[in-house]
Amino acid sequence: MSPQASSSMRSVGSPELTVRHCSHEFEAPSGGVFSARRRQPVLSDVSFTVPAGTLTALLGPSGCGKSTLLRALAGLLVPSRGEAQVADRELIGNPGGVAYHPQQDSLLPWLRVIDNAMLGAEVSSVRGTSSETKSAVRDRAMGLLDRFGLGGLHHAWPDELSGGMRQRVALLRTFLMPQPALALDEPFGALDAITRRKLQHWLLEIIANEQRPTLLVTHDIDEALLLADQILVFSGRPGSIIHVEDRPAAELRKLERVSGADRAASMRLLAALGVSH
Numbered sequence: 632m633s634p635q636a637s638s639s640m641r642s643v644g645s646p647e648l649t650v651r652h653c654s655h656e657f658e659a660p661s662g663g664v665f666s667a668r669r670r671q672p673v674l675s676d677v678s679f680t681v682p683a684g685t686l687t688a689l690l691g692p693s694g695c696g697k698s699t700l701l702r703a704l705a706g707l708l709v710p711s712r713g714e715a716q717v718a719d720r721e722l723i724g725n726p727g728g729v730a731y732h733p734q735q736d737s738l739l740p741w742l743r744v745i746d747n748a749m750l751g752a753e754v755s756s757v758r759g760t761s762s763e764t765k766s767a768v769r770d771r772a773m774g775l776l777d778r779f780g781l782g783g784l785h786h787a788w789p790d791e792l793s794g795g796m797r798q799r800v801a802l803l804r805t806f807l808m809p810q811p812a813l814a815l816d817e818p819f820g821a822l823d824a825i826t827r828r829k830l831q832h833w834l835l836e837i838i839a840n841e842q843r844p845t846l847l848v849t850h851d852i853d854e855a856l857l858l859a860d861q862i863l864v865f866s867g868r869p870g871s872i873i874h875v876e877d878r879p880a881a882e883l884r885k886l887e888r889v890s891g892a893d894r895a896a897s898m899r900l901l902a903a904l905g906v907s908h
């Protein structure tokens with residue numbers, strides 16, 4: 632099924648994703664029975680907006696709270712402070728508002744590839760957030776297997792797959808979910824360079840067609856330069872936004888990659904990350 636057709640099944644209405652003054656502290660283990668519990672700040676007053684049909688990339692050192700932020704948006708963790716909304720729905724403490732792709736692939740070993748891929752969309756149907764039937768989800772999943780480099784593998788078990796294949800199944804599962812926004816935590820990390828490039832271009836096309844605001848955590852500056860309309864650079868822990876890089880439209884970004892015209896932006900990002908070049 633084409634991306635246009637799949638988007639027509641959603642009542643998207645061009646939402647935007649907003650995050651306002653989000654901060655979080657984890658309770659660190661105490662040193663002993665009588666010592667007070669310490670609080671470890673991991674996110675500090677993070678605010679931004681992801682307009683419909685655009686992608687915002689989060690870049691920052693390990694441990695600066697990127698995954699914590701995505702887990703908060705997925706409703707899996709309640710941050711100490713802050714709000715987040717998509718399409719008037721409050722996300723904090725309210726699981727199921729975004730299609731969330733966790734950093735680990737988290738496939739269920741007792742389900743075949745096709746059933747793992749359908750899982751997120753099926754859960755949404757059961758929860759009543761989508762009216763798509765199981766057979767319609769299956770049709771969409773089967774139609775996308777080739778595109779994800781999984782052709783002919785619908786009947787395979789997760790144990791029979793390479794790390795890269797498992798990651799693509801997890802990615803397919805995320806894209807089949809009907810939520811009005813996407814939150815992807817390093818989704819291309821374990822992929823070979825060719826598959827990675829193919830899926831990056833496919834992601835650009837999907838975002839343009841579906842209009843879902845998308846948040847992407849990546850360690851790869853070139854990936855952020857190609858995919859993102861906006862790049863947010865985070866400081867070390869506690870993570871706060873220390874640089875915002877606004878990028879041109881997707882078609883121009885593709886040309887810049889070929890011509891090397893994105894070098895100045897790359898230098899600015901490296902400088903913000905404190906990497907000497």
Ligand SMILES: Nc1ncnc2c1ncn2[C@@H]1O[C@H](COP(=O)(O)OP(=O)(O)O)[C@@H](O)[C@H]1O
Nearest residue numbers: 657658673692693694695696697698699700868
């Ligand atoms: N459940 C948790 N309990 C306590 N500390 C945690 C928990 N999850 C993450 N952390 C800590 O919070 C910090 C930020 O983690 P994370 O959000 O995973 O960073 P990033 O994704 O940017 O690498 C790290 O120091 C990590 O050890």
Ligand SMILES: [Mg+2]
Nearest residue numbers: 697698699734
């Ligand atoms: Mg992380």
